[in-house]
Amino acid sequence: MANGRPDPSTSMAVLFGTHLKRLRELRGWSQQELAGKVFVTQSRIAQIERASGARPTAELTAALDLALGAGGLLNDLWPYVYRESFPDWSRRYIELAARAVVIRTYAAQAVPGLLQTEAYARAVLSVGRTLVSREMLEERVALRVGRQARLAGADAPALSVILDEAVIARPVGGDETMREQLERLREACDQHTVQVLPFSSGAHPMLGGSLTLLTMPDGTEVAYTEGSDHGQLFEEPSDVASFGRAYDQGRADSLPGPMSARMIADAAEGYNDHGGPERRVLARKQLQQQGGRGLRRGGGRIPRHRPGA
Structure with a gap:
């Protein structure tokens, strides 16, 4: 973790969270604003960006990708995040x-x-x-x-x-x-x-x-x-x-x-x-x-x- 920020090279979940935060900030949205657009809590968005707590579901990932105009980037990353949850x-x-x-x-x-x-x-x-x-x-x-x-x-x-x-x-x-x-x-x-x-x-x-x-x-x-x-x-x-x-x-x-x-x-x-x-x-x-x-x-x-x- 450099400068208090998660290192995206450590796991796919961290890489996913890093891209999510970058895309959110490019839109000028707060975590609360993004949460409202995909119908989850602000703490859920914070967890995903920090790669803490449960991983995002496929449905939530699709909603985030659409809301942020990610062009499929988050959807493409999700299968790797998903498999990371298992041994x-x-x-x-x-x-x-x-x-x-x-x-x-x-x-x-x-x-x-x-x-x-x-x-x-x-x-x-x-x-x-x-x-x-x-x-x-x-x-x-x-x-x-x-x-x-x-x-x-x-x-x-x-x-x-x-x-x-x-x-x-x-x-x-x-x-x-x-x-x-x-x-x-x-x-x-x-x-x-x-x-x-x-x-x-x-x-x-x-x-x-x-x-x-x-x-x-x-x-x-x-x-x-x-x-x-x-x-x-x-x-x-x-x-x-x-x-x-x-x-x-x-x-x-x-x-x-x-x-x-x-x-x-x-x-x-x-x-x-x-x-x-x-x-x-x-x-x-x-x-x-x-x-x-x-x-x-x-x-x-x-x-x-x-x-x-």
Whole structure:
């Protein structure tokens, strides 16, 4: 920081704030005047210019760019500011996932981000080791929830999800948060391919962490593995093919869609007001018994996306 001013070479957020302040001052506007034009508080503009607090959203960035006549400069900078909110090892994956036409994911411990409720996302993200402030938490929650809009858009990817039974068995964020999350998952069963991999299936090739396979618009595929504080992207075709086989094995070992939907619905029922811990324990035992008796190999493959199809 030179002469008390942030150094724009230190981060994209600082560079964004520096350009914002310069453009504002060229207009002869105070922070309060600019805030009024984009319908936020003066303190929000001050935070962005100082690169403190939460990063600007895409919507606010677009409003600032238009109000200041920035000609797209702020809009062009925003994706880099956005990715800076996440650990280095996840940024490339986030960029690719935003363009993927097919997303196949195995969730080992928590609901995949694309299907998380806001309350569940906040509970999960609040325990991250890379979290350094309340502002960063809210920023990450907003960005995670914001990415879900793509599932409802014209370019929505085909989504296939394998949930380890641990995902629906582990309470996260309290009873109400978990009930809402499980109900969201049950609804997702009607819109996407969602299967539960029960404990009774035993060992499988994806033990140890979560896995996501992305198919890009040109037909190429990448694989991404992730733990609690690390992630690795694989682009070598032989590596991706190996992960693809592991995923297909996981699907074959998972409960079929209708059984999975019922298992999730029953788990949600355990969090109703008349449920309680005893009801959840009983429901979990029943579900495990059902999974052991009803498990059959019928997951099959998801058709690969073909460019131009």
